[in-house]
Amino acid sequence: MLEHGAAPPAGASDPRPPSSPAGLGTRLMRRKPVERLVSEGGKGDGGELRRSMGMWQLTMISIGATLGTGIFVVLGEAVPDAGPAVILSFVIAGITALFSALSYAELAGSIPVSGSSYSYAYATLGELIAWVCGWCLILEYGVSVAAVAVGWGQYLNELLNGVFGVTIPAALSQPPGDGGIFNLPALVVVLLAMVFLLGGAKESARANTIMVAVKIVALLLFCGVALQGVRSGNYANFMPMGMAGVSAAGATLFFSYIGFDAASTAGEEARNPQRDLPRAIMLSLVIVTALYCLVAAIAVGAMPWQKFEGSEAALAGIMKSVTGQSFWAVLLALGAVVAIASVVLTVLYGQTRILFAMSRDGLVPKVFSKVHAKSGAPRVNTVIVSLFCGVLAAAVPLGQLADATSIGTLFAFALVNVAVIVLRRTRPDMPRSFRTPLSPLFPAIGFLLCLYMMGSLDVVTWVVFGVWMAVGLVVYFGYGLRRSRLATAEK
Numbered sequence: 001m002l003e004h005g006a007a008p009p010a011g012a013s014d015p016r017p018p019s020s021p022a023g024l025g026t027r028l029m030r031r032k033p034v035e036r037l038v039s040e041g042g043k044g045d046g047g048e049l050r051r052s053m054g055m056w057q058l059t060m061i062s063i064g065a066t067l068g069t070g071i072f073v074v075l076g077e078a079v080p081d082a083g084p085a086v087i088l089s090f091v092i093a094g095i096t097a098l099f100s101a102l103s104y105a106e107l108a109g110s111i112p113v114s115g116s117s118y119s120y121a122y123a124t125l126g127e128l129i130a131w132v133c134g135w136c137l138i139l140e141y142g143v144s145v146a147a148v149a150v151g152w153g154q155y156l157n158e159l160l161n162g163v164f165g166v167t168i169p170a171a172l173s174q175p176p177g178d179g180g181i182f183n184l185p186a187l188v189v190v191l192l193a194m195v196f197l198l199g200g201a202k203e204s205a206r207a208n209t210i211m212v213a214v215k216i217v218a219l220l221l222f223c224g225v226a227l228q229g230v231r232s233g234n235y236a237n238f239m240p241m242g243m244a245g246v247s248a249a250g251a252t253l254f255f256s257y258i259g260f261d262a263a264s265t266a267g268e269e270a271r272n273p274q275r276d277l278p279r280a281i282m283l284s285l286v287i288v289t290a291l292y293c294l295v296a297a298i299a300v301g302a303m304p305w306q307k308f309e310g311s312e313a314a315l316a317g318i319m320k321s322v323t324g325q326s327f328w329a330v331l332l333a334l335g336a337v338v339a340i341a342s343v344v345l346t347v348l349y350g351q352t353r354i355l356f357a358m359s360r361d362g363l364v365p366k367v368f369s370k371v372h373a374k375s376g377a378p379r380v381n382t383v384i385v386s387l388f389c390g391v392l393a394a395a396v397p398l399g400q401l402a403d404a405t406s407i408g409t410l411f412a413f414a415l416v417n418v419a420v421i422v423l424r425r426t427r428p429d430m431p432r433s434f435r436t437p438l439s440p441l442f443p444a445i446g447f448l449l450c451l452y453m454m455g456s457l458d459v460v461t462w463v464v465f466g467v468w469m470a471v472g473l474v475v476y477f478g479y480g481l482r483r484s485r486l487a488t489a490e491k
Contacts, residue, residue: 028126045370055275084234104117147405191390208346221328225328367384406457
């Protein structure tokens, strides 16, 4: 019997007419064999991706994509929802991410390819579900880059004001709807990340490692200085909005935990992905969650939670308030500028690699899988994605972007948890360098937690998500279904 997605033997014919409901259902559920996914690893149109990253670089990519915006920028939006209990929001988001990270670690070690959860779904749940997952990842990564870039301009203004006494006018540093016309800094940071990525994965990973070191030092500096301003009274009325507020803030902050997904997109550029990817995913999640909770606890202790409203550079403001000097705030703003640039770089990297995998499968245009022979990077893909994300960052407010990213992330993570359960049943003897403990219990818990967090998001976010999914299905049935490489192999 042929495995789903496999081509029939030469001369064989499919007795079912392709236009019949049964034929359509089979086409939608065709799966791409794991062995074929792995064998195609690194191969693009005109060249191959280069395996140049070890566990340290993969961990730094994961931390680089995660550590930054959630604490430097989105904290100012989450605290008004949860109050001092935003600490619990980070814990809830971290626990939710942990269960999904365990599933990611197993699949990343078993199917070490660039497509991340899109490829995992293709191997286990069928082409239609894989497309839906990939379409969610496009929302997750593309919008995440834009959302992060929006916050970069806030800290850039803090830095410019502290050093030179000038700021970029609101008309050019805020998106429409937030008092601006065009967010120029957001566009600039995306284009800077694009320049690094065009040089190749090895060069980008080296730059990211330096930036990650800078932002960890900046956050530890904040903790040391802001600790002097902590007042026990700021923790009174710990949960002013109740558990609903904590959950809502946690759902928004989940946006900050997509980094380990970015590490999984480096599967085709890792030297030993089966060994290093699971380790990098788990190590990065532990480091990031610990730092998030520590910084959040000190931040809400050093400044009354009501003052966080509307502040997208809250940590720099706290430093200035505690010390009465602008020097420390300038140092933190410098660290934040570097930190957020690192997030833009690594998340943009993940977006290009997911589109690379989808293009190689024929579900999106071939241009996204073209690899530059000299740099080993998908350059055209990188330019297209960067320009799109840069314009999006310059034109859409941060809050809407962060929530849209959260729902796309949660949906993709939910599918990864399901994929682990399915692959354990369909391929129980397949080699696994990491096994999710207590499967299927832990993947099931991860799936339910993702659904719970999605339910905490507001109606507008769900409407945006529904419209995005509808557009995605139109694109799939109008383009991907017919051009899929599995479909052409069956003809």
